[in-house]
Amino acid sequence: MIKKILKKIIYKLSIIASKNRWLTVFYYTINTKGFQHEQHNVLRGVIKNKTDKNNIANFRRAIHRIEKGLITQPLKPIFAESYILETVLTYKRLLNDDCDKTTLLWGKGILIQYFEIVEKTDIITKAYSEFLKLIEFETSNLPSTYFANERVRSKITIDDFFELNKQRRSIRYYQNKEVPREIVEKAIKIALQSPSACNRQPFSFRVIDDPSMLRTAASLPMGATTFSDNIPMMVFIIGDLSSYFDERDKHIIYIDASLAAMNFILALEVQGLSSCIINWSDIPKRNKRLKKFLKLEDWEQCVMSISIGYALPECGVASSMKKDVETVTKYN
Numbered sequence: 001m002i003k004k005i006l007k008k009i010i011y012k013l014s015i016i017a018s019k020n021r022w023l024t025v026f027y028y029t030i031n032t033k034g035f036q037h038e039q040h041n042v043l044r045g046v047i048k049n050k051t052d053k054n055n056i057a058n059f060r061r062a063i064h065r066i067e068k069g070l071i072t073q074p075l076k077p078i079f080a081e082s083y084i085l086e087t088v089l090t091y092k093r094l095l096n097d098d099c100d101k102t103t104l105l106w107g108k109g110i111l112i113q114y115f116e117i118v119e120k121t122d123i124i125t126k127a128y129s130e131f132l133k134l135i136e137f138e139t140s141n142l143p144s145t146y147f148a149n150e151r152v153r154s155k156i157t158i159d160d161f162f163e164l165n166k167q168r169r170s171i172r173y174y175q176n177k178e179v180p181r182e183i184v185e186k187a188i189k190i191a192l193q194s195p196s197a198c199n200r201q202p203f204s205f206r207v208i209d210d211p212s213m214l215r216t217a218a219s220l221p222m223g224a225t226t227f228s229d230n231i232p233m234m235v236f237i238i239g240d241l242s243s244y245f246d247e248r249d250k251h252i253i254y255i256d257a258s259l260a261a262m263n264f265i266l267a268l269e270v271q272g273l274s275s276c277i278i279n280w281s282d283i284p285k286r287n288k289r290l291k292k293f294l295k296l297e298d299w300e301q302c303v304m305s306i307s308i309g310y311a312l313p314e315c316g317v318a319s320s321m322k323k324d325v326e327t328v329t330k331y332n
């Protein structure tokens with residue numbers, strides 16, 4: 001009874017608070033269920049970003065910016081001067097760090113290309129001499145920018161692509177059959193082809209396929225209660241909020257992870273696996289449980305979870321009628 005009355009009061013307060021920005025801030029300060037968890041994680045991420053000299057996302061962003069400079073038309077004789085020295089020094093530190101080798105390879109290739117063409121100011125010369133101490137000039141097979149007409153051409157037709165998208169429906173009931181990790185890794189490889197802001201790729205795929213962990217994993221999000229006991233694999237896509245030096249980018253983990261997730265589930269589909277995205281609600285108690293389960297850092301935030309398995313042939317599929325093009329499209 002008291003709970004009901006309290007709920008009513010909070011609802012009335014929320015209506016008043018919604019009329020003014022400062023009242024809204026006050027409302028969410030006293031109603032601690034709202035954004036406190038997110039605010040804390042975002043701030044922990046920003047501080048981690050600014051204090052971690054080996055931040056891989058910052059390095060990837062810098063290399064991305066240099067690549068954009070390399071393809072700018074017309075090419076500027078001098079660019080990236082304000083951050084090139086720091087980028088080379090980060091590259092040096094990362095060489096001794098346990099970071100992923102493709103990032104280092106990408107950095108090396110693009111920095112070589114940059115120093116080949118950029119006009120050498122004092123700062124750029126200093127950065128170049130630091131860089132020369134770090135690398136052997138083995139330039140074959142290194143990544144570099146290229147021309148649009150050199151891209152690989154896919155043979156998929158628009159009809160094939162539409163059919164694949166029609167084939168993919170949320171499937172919630174699975175055969176009691178192990179999901180091969182190679183298939184999932186192939187799907188992750190494809191997911192990693194997705195665009196991401198400044199090519200940071202600020203997410204990881206946490207795959208649970210140990211039968212002793214699956215029950216708990218499936219019970220952590222709220223949306224799988226009716227089918228949690230038959231899921232052979234759960235994936236949690238975890239965003240890394242320490243990828244950003246400013247709060248303004250706090251939503252990018254959700255965008256980048258979702259773009260990757262879409263390609264991930266389509267890639268599973270073409271390999272015969274079905275899936276269902278399961279919502280991750282921003283509920284403090286559940287965040288805490290997941291944090292403990294996956295041993296997450298404060299700046300790591302779940303974006304979504306996904307159940308994966310071979311569809312039970314006779315399981316029901318919701319028709320999930322889609323909107324039509326006219327409804328969602330507006331020109332100019």
Ligand SMILES: Cc1cc2nc3c(=O)[nH]c(=O)nc-3n(C[C@H](O)[C@H](O)[C@H](O)COP(=O)(O)O)c2cc1C
Nearest residue numbers: 168169170172222223224276277278279280304320
């Ligand atoms: C962000 C997101 C959260 C979802 N959460 C759940 C969920 O918690 N439980 C569930 O059974 N399905 C969930 N779904 C699946 C949707 O219900 C499903 O995508 C939608 O009804 C359309 O059906 P389709 O995927 O078959 O096209 C979610 C989908 C998305 C994209």
